[in-house]
Amino acid sequence: MSNFATPETRFLIGATGSIAVTRLPEYLGALRTAFGGSYTVLMTHTATNFLSPHAVGLSAERVIAREAPEDWPTDKPSRLAADHDIVLVLPATANVLSAAAAGAAPNRLTTVLLATERPVLFFPHMGTAMWRNPAVRRNVAQLREDGRIVVDPVEHADRDVVTGVVATHPALREPDGVVTAVRPALAAS
Ligand SMILES: Cc1cc2nc3c(=O)[nH]c(=O)nc-3n(C[C@H](O)[C@H](O)[C@H](O)COP(=O)(O)O)c2cc1C
DSSP, rough: OOOOSSSEEEEEEEEOGGGGGGGGHHHHHHHHHOOOOOEEEOOHHHHHHHHHHHTTTTTSSSEEEOOOOGHHHOOOOOHHHOOOEEEEEEEHHHHHHHHHHHOSSSHHHHHHHHHHHEEEEEEEEEOOHHHSSHHHHHHHHHHHTTOEEEOOEEEEEEEOOTOOOOOEEEEOEEEEEEEEOOOOOOOOO
């Protein structure tokens, strides 16, 4: 276990609507093995289309997956921001990069991203053309200028199920790569 995280380190994982979110339980396991701590997973509505919050609940202390007013007393954004030590947006869509770079707060996760004063790391996963798009490049640069950490994706080969063609695209790092990226942020926090 790392010296940098305490057993009480409270992780907030913002899970967004990338296909890569289907692997989230694996990442939660790797983070817990490396750092201990407790894990709240805050899923966007789109993320819940890819992965059931109930399945995520098997790997996390808490899962928040709704925007309902009855959740406000416990899950209002300012409280979620205050109650966690570090935020990982994993995986991060082009959409959440855009909202965060603009300071927009259209949902609970993006509101927490505005409200937190803790370290925030984004782990993007998207197609090659999207990642190269000037708008995405601008958003990544803006987030870095604002002090957020955007962890560059790695090239990953996937086979298209219809055409059978294998193509690479910028992908969320493997779990050990995510652990490696988180360690210095924890040390500095
Ligand atoms: C099958 C499918 C896969 C997707 N995968 C990605 C992805 O890997 N990265 C990405 O940026 N957007 C992806 N999208 C688009 C996002 O789901 C869409 O932008 C959504 O509005 C994101 O919402 P969120 O950021 O609030 O979760 C995908 C959409 C579909 C239908």
